[in-house]
Amino acid sequence: MSFDGLFTRAMCKELSSSLKGGRINKVHQPYKNEIILVIRANGKNHKLLLSAHPNHARVQITKEEYENPAEAPMFCMLLRKHLEGYALEEISQPNLERILIFTVKGRNEIGDISYKQLIVEIMGRHSNIILVDQDKQIILDSVKHVSAAVNTYRTVLPGHPYIFPPQQHKASPFEADENDLLQRLDFNSGKLDKQIVTQYAGVSPLLAKEITYRAGLVNRNTLPDAFLAIIKRIEAYDYEPAIMENNTKESYYLFPLESVSQKAKCFPTLSEMLDRFFFGKAERDRVKQQANDIERLIINEKEKNEKKILKLEETLKESQEASKFQLYGELLTANLYAVNKGMSEIEVVNYYDEEGSTIIIPLNPLKTPSENAQNLFTKYQKAKNSLEIIQEQIEKAKNEVHYFEGLLQQIETASPKDVEEIRQELIEEGYLRKKQKRQSKKSHTTKPTLDHYYSSDGTEVIVGKNNKQNDYLTNKLAARDDIWLHTKDIPGSHVVIRSKEPSEQTILEAAILASYNSKARHSSSVPVDYTKVRYVKKPSGAKPGFVIYENQQTVYVTPDEEIVLKLKQSK
Structure with missing residues (x-):
């Protein structure tokens, strides 16, 4: 792994120079295995990320924004009790191990000086964050509990003595x-x-x-x-x-x-x-784990509609014989004088053919000539009606496939909060059942959280990352003369430039954001349409996020993550 013992040593020095002597003001636990300490040091606040993620374990100062849960987990509450207001005395690393020890000093509930150690073990899936009472070397709690049944060498549970992972006795x-x-x-x-x-x-x-x-x-x-x-x-x-x-x-x-x-x-x-x-x-x-069930549902619904389209297209070919029944009926009516009950077929001249070819019309021998003619016209009418219905069903199924393709793309770029909005949309559209929860306070409908960027010249560019956000951005938030962008014929986000006459550079940068937040993220020369918001309409009864537009122009751009990051941080 890249975060080896030597890398840990380097990080220890970097953190010590920035944070040593600082005061821990806040503690957050945005996700199950990650802690954020807000430390005031050298005249500014630093966000220290401690991660025990099985694949992305690390310790660093971060500038990324993390969404905190409405209710703090128990481990977070314990850290707040023992760490908030404490001073960071020392950051150390034992024997080039992938372990960092944050020693903090403060006063406990009765006002006595107290020392605690927050120990971060960066060891892949065995990574952990452990709070230890320094004097007693007793574990107060940890982000992951490890019982004796799991690890016979050491137990990581509250009340147990802290024991370092087994030493490997390697040379320095x-x-x-x-x-x-x-x-x-x-x-x-x-x-x-x-x-x-x-x-x-x-x-x-x-x-x-x-x-x-x-x-x-x-x-x-x-x-x-x-x-x-x-x-x-x-x-x-x-x-x-x-x-x-x-x-x-x-x-x-x-x-x-x-x-x-x-x-x-x-x-x-x-x-x-x-x-x-x-x-x-x-x-x-995190999104992949959180969205696993709805992603599976969306894929199943998409495949179900694709199979439906194939079957409907086969039925459509059969229904296209409607004109044949009409021809048979008209020719039989013109030749009723030559038909007798009991005949199973009759050969007649096709008056519609310039060459005067003949056609054999099958008959029901149990019916009269006029009943046979009426039966053919009935078949024609049924086939004609079914043709319209089948074409409508094919169009509806294609729209469903397009809708689910859009949702799959949105999951690819979603945050955990975006996933919940997608889940809510599927419930509202009837694809998912709403889980029954105990009655709590009445929740107020909150506005979707949109991503805000700023172009090179400081113009604000807003991106919606799911259908709820797209509908809100395009139909409610954006002004009529703002510029709206979307990848051409490719599932993706709605993007709005908050300007009536943006510069050419701003349009190109917004187009890069549109292409990056689309199914074409890993493609090159992606077509992106742009027009004024006034020319973007949502058809009545359309699926969430679906719009039609006109008076558009098209630019071709290549998605670039570096540019996206720059636009995100440019203001």
Whole structure:
């Protein structure tokens, strides 16, 4: 993993320089495994994110906005009791482990000086955040409880003594020299990157591969030089935090890793890099879990309508024989004199054919000639009526498919709050049953929360991320002469520029936002239509989020996450 022991050491120094001596003013727990501490230090507030997420565990200062639940979880309430108002005395890391200890000092309920430790263990799915009474070394509580049945080495439960994870007894890379390396590594057995990880504390497989990559033709002469050069740089805190992209996969580290990619984007601090790297990633995981049931429902409904369209189109082909029954009826009526009861068919001349060809008309021998003619006209009328109904049903099913495709796209870019709005929409449309809850205070209808951006020249651009937000933005919030944008024939968000005459640059930037918040997020040269809001109409009875528009112009843009981030932070 990228957040190895050496990365943790670097983060410890970065946090100490920014936060040490600061006071914890607020504690929030926006999600199950994540804590936000608002710390006042060096004249400003910092948001310290502590994450025990199984896939995205980390510690950093963040500038991202997090939505807090209406009711704080129990662990959050406990942290508020023990940490709010306390001063951050020290941030430490034991033995290059992926552990950070935040030691805080304050006064307890009876006014005595009290020391607490908030210990963050960054260990993948075993990550945890644990509050410990420093003097007694007793666990007060943790974000994840671990019983003896789960872990025989140590129990992580309130009232139990805090025990560090088992030590691996590895050597410190900062104490290594060429002789030490040559003694510890077996150059004959190969897999030297794995040997480095096994022998030295704080070194991840990612860094070990970089060391062997920089050694080139790995041998007893080249490897020590590569190892010591990198370790000395880390020891001197000589960092250039970077994100490397290899195909579609991204990695991050303290500096660009040549073994991953020759292209790297560098950042001034580790925290800024992590904000950029994890932009949307952890939220995507949370949304996927939260929206799993409705996503499955939407996919099923979409597939059901697609199958329905295929069946209806087959029926449509059969119904298109309506004109044949009309022709049979008219020709039979003209030849009634030649038909006798009991005949099963008759061959007549087709007067509508210039060449005068003949047609064999099937008859019901139990019916009279006039009854046969009437039967053919009845079949014609039924087929004609069913033709209109089937075409209406096909159109309705296609609209349903388009609607569900839009919902799937919205889930891809949704926040947890957006998911709840999508769920509510499905209940209102009759696709989901409303869960019965105990009666509580009457909830007031709240306005949808929209995403606000600012173009290069400071013009406000607003984005709706689901149908409820889109309807509110376009039909209620936007002024008639504001500029409205949407990807052309592609499911996506409604975007509004709050200006009557925006600059060309603003239109292009808003179009990038529209393309980024659409099904074409990973495409290039995406067509985006724009027009005045006055030309956008919602047909009567249309599905949520559906509109028609006219007088549009089209621009072609390529979605760019860097530009989206810049527009989000530009004001």
